Amino acid sequence: MAANGPKCTAVDCDDANKSLKDPINVAVTGAAGQVAYSLLYMIGRGEAFGKDQSINLNLFDVNSMMRSLEGVAMELEDCALPLVNNILLAPDVETCFKDAAAIFLIGSSVRIEGMNRKSLFQASVPIFKEQAEAINQVALKDVKVLVLANPCNTNAYVCSHYATCIPKENFSALSRLDHNRTKVQIARRLGIPAQDVQNVVIWGGRSGTQFPDIRHATVSYNGVLQSAVSALADEKFLQNTIVTSIQKRNPAILAARKLASAMSQAKAACDQMHDWWNGTRRGEFVSMSVLSDGSYGIPKDIFYSFPVQIRNKKWRIVKGLPIDEFAREKLDASARELVEEKEEALALCEEVDVDQGGTLTS
Incomplete structure (x- = not known):
C-alpha cells in the first residue's frame, strides 16, 4: 500500500527549495509507533540529513498497524515540510529498503511481561535476519543503517552478519x-x-x-x-x-x-x-x-x-x-x-526458520 506525499506542489517555489539536493530514500521500520512518530517529523525538518537535503520517506509496519500508519502519513503531509518529497507506505521490507541511503530499524518483536532474554532473541533474531537479507538485496551499497530496536547492539550484529554485500562499518546501534x-x-x-x-x-x-x-x-x-x-x-x-x-x-x-x-x-x-x-x-x-x-x-x-x-x-x-x-x-x-x-543470537539464527519470525512492533 502506498501513499504519495506532496512533491513541492507549490507553484511559487522559493530560492531555498530550488537549491535542495536531489532526494534520498530514507527507510523507517516500526513507522506507526511512538518513536517513529517523533522521528519522522524531525527527519522531515532536516535534523538528520541537513536543511538542504530533500528526502523520500519509505515507511513500513506490520499489517495490523497499517491504518495507523496511514494516519501518520496524513499528518506528515499536513505539516507541509519542504524537504519531504514523497511518502511511501511499503507493503514489505523489500519495497521499504529499495535504494535506501539510510535506514532506521525501530520495529522489533513484542516484549511480553516476564519474557527473558532468550525468548526475546527467539522472537527478534528472525526479524532482523530477514531485514538484513532485504537490505543486502535492494538498499544502496553505501547505505547507513541505524538500529534502535533492543537489544540493539546484538540486532545490529545480526543485520551486519547477514547483509554480506554491505560493509559492516555501515551498521550502527543507538547509543x-x-x-x-x-x-x-x-x-x-x-x-x-x-x-x-x-x-x-x-x-x-x-x-x-x-x-x-x-x-x-x-x-x-x-x-x-x-x-x-x-x-x-x-x-x-x-x-x-x-x-x-x-x-x-x-x-x-x-x-x-x-x-x-x-x-x-x-x-x-x-x-x-x-x-x-x-x-x-x-x-x-x-x-x-x-x-x-x-x-x-x-x-x-x-x-x-x-x-x-x-x-x-x-x-x-x-x-x-x-x-x-x-x-x-x-x-x-x-x-x-x-x-x-552475540553467541546466543548466532545459535538461534541456525535454529529458527526466518519464515516463523515474530511480530513487529515499535
Missing part, C-alpha cells in the same frame, strides 16, 4: 540517547547548557552494564573551557551518582509515563545519524555503537559503544584515552554481556 542523558546530568549539576558539555563517552551496550564515562569530557564553565572532572570536583558523582542515574533512566521514565521513552530516543537517533551523515566538529567526539576492532581491549566482532569521530560519512574510534581500574571493570563487564548475546 546517543545515553550520551545525551549524560551531558544533561553534567549540565544540570553545573548549571550550564547541555551544549556546553562535550566529549562524554558511553561504553558498551544499552543495558544495566553500560558505562557513562565523563573523565574525558570538557565543559565551558565560568567562561573557561576545562575538564568536567575538575569543574564537578565530586568523586562520588563521577563513580556512582551519574552511572546509576543513566542506568536507571529508562525505568524512571516508564514508571512516570507508563510508556517507554520515545521523543528523546527519536532525538538521539537524529543526532547520531546527523553526525554520521555530516561529520563531527573538530576536536569533538561522540558515542556510537559500532563493530569493535579490538580497541581498548574490547573483543572484536561485537557492536560496542565507543568514542568516535566522523569525516566523510566514515567513523573512526578515538584511540588512546586513558582507562583507569574502575572504568576497566565496567568496560569488561559490558563486553562480556555483548559477547554472550
Whole structure:
C-alpha cells in the first residue's frame, strides 16, 4: 500500500527549495509507533540529513498497524515540510529498503511481561535476519543503517552478519540517547547548557552494564573551557551518582509515563545519524555503537559503544584515552554481556526458520 506525499506542489517555489539536493530514500521500520512518530517529523525538518537535503520517506509496519500508519502519513503531509518529497507506505521490507541511503530499524518483536532474554532473541533474531537479507538485496551499497530496536547492539550484529554485500562499518546501534542523558546530568549539576558539555563517552551496550564515562569530557564553565572532572570536583558523582542515574533512566521514565521513552530516543537517533551523515566538529567526539576492532581491549566482532569521530560519512574510534581500574571493570563487564548475546543470537539464527519470525512492533 502506498501513499504519495506532496512533491513541492507549490507553484511559487522559493530560492531555498530550488537549491535542495536531489532526494534520498530514507527507510523507517516500526513507522506507526511512538518513536517513529517523533522521528519522522524531525527527519522531515532536516535534523538528520541537513536543511538542504530533500528526502523520500519509505515507511513500513506490520499489517495490523497499517491504518495507523496511514494516519501518520496524513499528518506528515499536513505539516507541509519542504524537504519531504514523497511518502511511501511499503507493503514489505523489500519495497521499504529499495535504494535506501539510510535506514532506521525501530520495529522489533513484542516484549511480553516476564519474557527473558532468550525468548526475546527467539522472537527478534528472525526479524532482523530477514531485514538484513532485504537490505543486502535492494538498499544502496553505501547505505547507513541505524538500529534502535533492543537489544540493539546484538540486532545490529545480526543485520551486519547477514547483509554480506554491505560493509559492516555501515551498521550502527543507538547509543546517543545515553550520551545525551549524560551531558544533561553534567549540565544540570553545573548549571550550564547541555551544549556546553562535550566529549562524554558511553561504553558498551544499552543495558544495566553500560558505562557513562565523563573523565574525558570538557565543559565551558565560568567562561573557561576545562575538564568536567575538575569543574564537578565530586568523586562520588563521577563513580556512582551519574552511572546509576543513566542506568536507571529508562525505568524512571516508564514508571512516570507508563510508556517507554520515545521523543528523546527519536532525538538521539537524529543526532547520531546527523553526525554520521555530516561529520563531527573538530576536536569533538561522540558515542556510537559500532563493530569493535579490538580497541581498548574490547573483543572484536561485537557492536560496542565507543568514542568516535566522523569525516566523510566514515567513523573512526578515538584511540588512546586513558582507562583507569574502575572504568576497566565496567568496560569488561559490558563486553562480556555483548559477547554472550552475540553467541546466543548466532545459535538461534541456525535454529529458527526466518519464515516463523515474530511480530513487529515499535
